[in-house]
Amino acid sequence: MPDVFLSRHPLFLEHDTGPGHPECADRLRAIDAGLRERGLLDELEDRRPPQAMKADLLRVHDADYIDSVLAWRNRSGALDADTVVSPASVEASLHAAGALIDGIDAVLDNPRRTGFCLVRPPGHHAERDRAMGFCLFNNVAVGAAHAVAKHGLRRVLIFDPDVHHGNGTQNAFYRRGDVFYVSIHQSPLFPGTGRLDETGAGEGAGRNANVPLPAGLGDPEYLHITENLLLPLIAEYRPELVLFSAGFDAHLRDPLAQMEVTDDGFLRMYGMIVSTLSARGIPFLCTLEGGYSLDVIRETVPALIESVFRERFPEPGRLEPAHESARAAVTFLSGRTGNRER
Ligand SMILES: [Zn+2]
Incomplete structure (x- = not known):
C-alpha cells in the first residue's frame, strides 16, 4: 500500500x-x-x-499584496464581497500554502508516498494581487512554483475539477511551459473565467486546457474528459508531478453549483488518473479546494483517501454517452494542447 499522509493544522479550524x-x-x-x-x-x-515563507509566496503573489494580507493578522474584516478574515485567518492561510510546500517535498522525496492537504482557506481563485472567492493565497500555485524553483521540475500538471474555474492558478502559469493547468468547470458560474479557447500563450502556449460545461452534466462527461483528454495529456506532457486542486462542489448535492457528479463518478475519475500516475511512477498530491455540502464531503473525501490508500477504485462500468459539449471540447483541445503546437 502507498504511504499516505494527511496534512492538517488546528488553525485551519x-x-x-x-x-x-x-x-x-x-x-x-x-x-x-x-x-x-x-x-x-x-x-x-x-x-x-x-507556514509558507514570504519568499515562497512571492513566486506567485506581488509583495504589496502579500503585505496587505499580512496586515490583516489578528483582525477581522472582508477582503472582497465573499472573502472574510478573522483574527487567525492570516496564520491559517500561511499554513495552507505551507502544506503544499511541505507536501510536495514529502512526495518528491519518496515515490511511494502521497498525501492530502486538508486545508482552509482554499486557494485557486487567489490572484497575483488580489484575494477572491474565499481564497487568500493560491496554495496550489505556490506549491507548483516551489516544485519548479526548489526541485528543478520542468513539467508540473495541475488538474482542477473544482466546479469553479481556478482563475488565479490559470493566470499564474498562463505564459509558462513548466506548469500545465487543466480545469473542468461549470459555465456560466463564478468567477466567469475559463474559456475553452484560452490555451496558454508564449512559453505556455498549448499548456492550459479549460473544459467549461453547461449545468446539469455529470459522470459521463467528467469520465469522458478524463479518458480522452487528461490521460492522453499525461502520456504526452509526461508530468514529473501532478497536483490536484481537489474541489468537490461539482457533486450532485452541492449547494453552490448545478453539476451532477456522483460519489461513484469522483472515485472512478480519480481512479483512472491515480492508477495511470502510479503505473508511470509519477508523484501526486491533493489539496482541498471547494465542496460545500457537509454530507457530501464527509463521505466523498474520506472515500477517495481510502481508495488511494487501499489502491481500490470502482471498476470502470458502462456509461451514458457524454454530452456533445464535452465531446466537442475534448476534440478542440486535443488539437491545441500538449506538445503538439510546440
Ligand atoms: Zn469551487
Missing part, C-alpha cells in the same frame, strides 16, 4: 468566516468525522504543515 458562510470550519470537521468512521485517522500519517 480557527479561520472563522462567520455565520452562514459556506466555506466554514465544519467542512474540515465533517471530513475528519468521515475519516474517523473509516479508521483512517489512526492508519495514516498526520503531518502538521509549517
